Amino acid sequence: MQICIATPVLRKNDGQGRVNLEIAKEALRRGYSLRCVTEEIDGELACNPRVTWHKVHTRLLPTQLLRSIAGIVLTSLVLARRRAPSEFLLANGASFVQRADIVAIHFLHSSWLASPYHGSKAGRGLRRAYYWLYDRLHTVLERLAVRAAHHAVAVSEAVRSDLQEVCSRTPVTVIPNGVDVDEFADRPPERAQFGLPQDKVIALFAGDLRTPRKNLDTVLQALRYAPDVVLAVAGSSSRSHYPELAARMGLADRVRFLDFQQDMSGLMRSADIVVFPSHYDPFGLVALEGCASSRPVIVSRAAGVSAVLHDGAAIVLDRSDDPRGLAAALSRLAASPDLRQRMGEAGRRIALDLSWRAIAARWVDLIEHIAASKTRIGAMAERGLVTAGCDQ
Numbered sequence: 001m002q003i004c005i006a007t008p009v010l011r012k013n014d015g016q017g018r019v020n021l022e023i024a025k026e027a028l029r030r031g032y033s034l035r036c037v038t039e040e041i042d043g044e045l046a047c048n049p050r051v052t053w054h055k056v057h058t059r060l061l062p063t064q065l066l067r068s069i070a071g072i073v074l075t076s077l078v079l080a081r082r083r084a085p086s087e088f089l090l091a092n093g094a095s096f097v098q099r100a101d102i103v104a105i106h107f108l109h110s111s112w113l114a115s116p117y118h119g120s121k122a123g124r125g126l127r128r129a130y131y132w133l134y135d136r137l138h139t140v141l142e143r144l145a146v147r148a149a150h151h152a153v154a155v156s157e158a159v160r161s162d163l164q165e166v167c168s169r170t171p172v173t174v175i176p177n178g179v180d181v182d183e184f185a186d187r188p189p190e191r192a193q194f195g196l197p198q199d200k201v202i203a204l205f206a207g208d209l210r211t212p213r214k215n216l217d218t219v220l221q222a223l224r225y226a227p228d229v230v231l232a233v234a235g236s237s238s239r240s241h242y243p244e245l246a247a248r249m250g251l252a253d254r255v256r257f258l259d260f261q262q263d264m265s266g267l268m269r270s271a272d273i274v275v276f277p278s279h280y281d282p283f284g285l286v287a288l289e290g291c292a293s294s295r296p297v298i299v300s301r302a303a304g305v306s307a308v309l310h311d312g313a314a315i316v317l318d319r320s321d322d323p324r325g326l327a328a329a330l331s332r333l334a335a336s337p338d339l340r341q342r343m344g345e346a347g348r349r350i351a352l353d354l355s356w357r358a359i360a361a362r363w364v365d366l367i368e369h370i371a372a373s374k375t376r377i378g379a380m381a382e383r384g385l386v387t388a389g390c391d392q
Contacts, residue, residue: 001371002033004083006075006100007092008056008068009040013262015285016092016106018356019155019177019363021045023090026360027367035087037075037096054078065134072096072141088371091149094141101370103149107282109138111162117212117279117320131211146170151370153363155283156304173366176308177283178359179292179351180265186294186348189270194258196270200230201334204271204295206264206286207278209233209240215279215300216242218323223251225327228334230254232271234261268293272340273333278303279320287314288354291347296340298329308354313347 005024009017021042024034033050039058045051056074058067076096083089083098091100093107112118112135119131146152147167153175154160160172196202207214216233220242223231237243237257246255261267268274274290277300284305290297291313299306300320309316315329333340 001088002035002084002086003027003088003090003367004035004037004079005090005092006037006079006095008038008071008095010036010038010045011040011042013264015177015283016104018285019104019106019359020090020092022178022356022360023363024051026357026364030364035082037078039071054082063130065130065137068134068138088367090367091145094138094145097144099148099150100145101150101374102153102367103145103151104153104155105142105146105159105163105282106155108159108162108166109135109142110166111159111282112213112280113139115280117215119211119213122212143167150374151366153366157307158304159282175359175362175366176305176354177285177288178354178356179285179288181292181351181355183265184268184289184292184351185265186344187269190266191270193263194232194256194261194267194270196232196256197230201228201273202232202271203229203273203275203330204232204234204267204290205275206234206261206267207276209235209237209242213279213281215277215320217245218277218321218326219275220246220249220251220255221323222326222330223254224249225324226330226334229273229330230256231275232256232258232267234258234264234267236260264289265293268295271295273298273330275326275330276300276303276305277317277320277326281305288351291344292351294341294344294348296333296343297347298326298333308350309347311346311350313343313350315343 005020007020010020011017035052037054039056041053046053056071058070061067061070079096079098089100091103120128143166152170152172154163154172157174160174163172191198205219237259243257246252274295275298276284276287279302281303284303287297287299287305297314299314300317302320306316317325
């Protein structure tokens with residue numbers, strides 16, 4: 001069987017890209033060949049003789065909206081020309097217009113658009129209109145993709161629930177994100193490498209700093225009420241207002257903006273706490289990486305990962321916009337090394353059950369099951385027992 005994966009990027013340092021990379025590696029381990037329609041691909045995959053790469057060029061376009069539209073159009077054209085009838089097609093969101101065997105939903109634009117924190121409700125002028133147009137367009141496209149697919153995979157129970165409102169007829173399976181339990185492990189910290197103080201409690205925030213969704217705003221507000229904590233921020237600060245905001249709030253000496261980091265595992269080990277109070281997140285891989293690193297995690301209930309962080313591994317905030325509550329959680333953890341250790345050990349146990357190898361195996365098991373079902377239905381259709389193309 002040949003499996004086709006269509007996704008914007010297929011590499012390690014990207015949430016959606018990492019999921020697809022692990023699926024691809026597991027499929028290759030089981031002897032399948034791959035066709036990848038993507039702009040970026042992992043170097044190891046690109047060199048594998050059983051992998052065919054169709055590069056989609058969108059990077060030179062000026063906005064993410066134009067790049068996204070161009071990616072959908074170009075991917076659709078590649079698949080229309082070159083897809084074999086027997087090829088298994090794994091889509092990621094609204095990657096193209098053809099009917100997929102599985103559509104993976106890593107982010108549900110309709111849910112984020114409905115959030116009171118969406119940029120279209122907080123921004124101004126053209127920026128506000130841009131945010132609305134981007135997510136409104138993707139809301140329409142993702143609904144079409146889910147309704148057309150044979151099967152959908154949601155990254156969390158929260159996404160599954162929202163998907164059932166979009167299309168109750170498409171079967172949905174929940175497969176959470178995984179984590180590299182070898183890379184993210186509890187080893188000695190490396191604070192000097194990141195310019196972090198040795199004698200302070202370090203909280204780590206990692207995420208996109210160009211939008212309000214990851215909610216650094218509330219973290220900065222909470223920091224004013226948690227004076228014993230220094231905040232490390234990982235994420236590109238180019239065109240971000242957050243460094244200026246931290247300075248205006250008088251927090252410049254307690255917030256370290258570290259820009260984009262390749263060595264996230266080293267940074268995790270150098271922190272004492274991982275903070276992730278996202279306004280909306282279908283899963284939240286950063287929180288799971290914190291657990292794998294044996295670090296206590298503070299998350300909002302709006303993050304899908306909160307549903308798997310049981311057994312005392314995390315402090316879950318009912319509200320994402322509660323700086324006092326977040327500050328209380330930070331201060332509680334900062335004051336108790338023993339509590340941090342117990343929560344870190346509990347998080348590590350959860351992470352071990354969600355290793356990338358285990359998660360990728362669940363994905364490929366599902367692919368094999370759906371492919372076998374399609375083969376049986378096709379054989380029955382040839383004998384006139386069912387109508388060809390019927391979903392069962």
